[in-house]
Amino acid sequence: MTRLNPVDVLILLLYFALVIFIGFYVKGSTNTSEEFFLAGREMSAWVAGLSFVSANLGSLELMGWAGAAYQYGMLATHWYWIGAIPAMLFLGIVMMPFYYISKTHSVPGYLHLRFGEGARAVSAVSFALMTILMSGVNMYAMAVVMQTVLGWNLTFSIWVARGQWRCT
Incomplete structure (x- = not known):
């Protein structure tokens, strides 16, 4: 099993802290899509x-x-x-x-401009369905990576992956 060195953990923590800092820093300046x-x-x-x-x-x-x-x-x-x-x-x-x-x-936005509301609705519904189906696969894959690299329990890794998905 692969284990992370303390330097690797420090780099990951610094990366996540930087991303969270940037998110909170620009949070107040974004009001529209x-x-x-x-x-x-x-x-x-x-x-x-x-x-x-x-x-x-x-x-x-x-x-x-x-x-x-x-x-x-x-x-x-x-x-x-x-x-x-x-x-x-x-x-x-x-x-x-x-x-x-x-x-x-976005693609649905462009389809609305080019072809009208019907094309945008079909695109939005199919994208939503694909997102719902793929989010489970993504969470599982991320949990397997965390289990392999960090040595965490798979169930715990899935919950951590789920928490990450809820934040994005």
């Missing part, structure tokens, strides 16, 4: 695209791609390079600036 999603339009579109790409890296990628690489070898890497990375780069480089220019901050 535009200020929350687009930083009040003071952030350039490429930064928003980069944040989109980085937001797609989490416990599922850590567990899933490591497992796929172990099981299939280089084929898993090629799948990620051919499938996921070009799609994320397209969204980050092409679509995020387009969303920024059209003054929307």
Whole structure:
């Protein structure tokens, strides 16, 4: 079993403290969805695209791609390079600036502008359903990572993962 050194724990604690500090620091300055999603339009579109790409890296990628690489070898890497990375780069480089220019901050918002309320409703309902189904998988994957790295009980790790999901 892998154990964290005290330096590793200190780095993790400093990281979490910094993230929480930044959250409370900017909490008072965000009152609208535009200020929350687009930083009040003071952030350039490429930064928003980069944040989109980085937001797609989490416990599922850590567990899933490591497992796929172990099981299939280089084929898993090629799948990620051919499938996921070009799609994320397209969204980050092409679509995020387009969303920024059209003054929307989500796919349902863009669908509403382009196709009307019906398309937005279908997109929002399907996204909500997918989010509900995937949140359990994400919490379990995060709990398995905590169990493996920190040595915590799986049930306790699931409760910690659940608490993290409620905070986001």
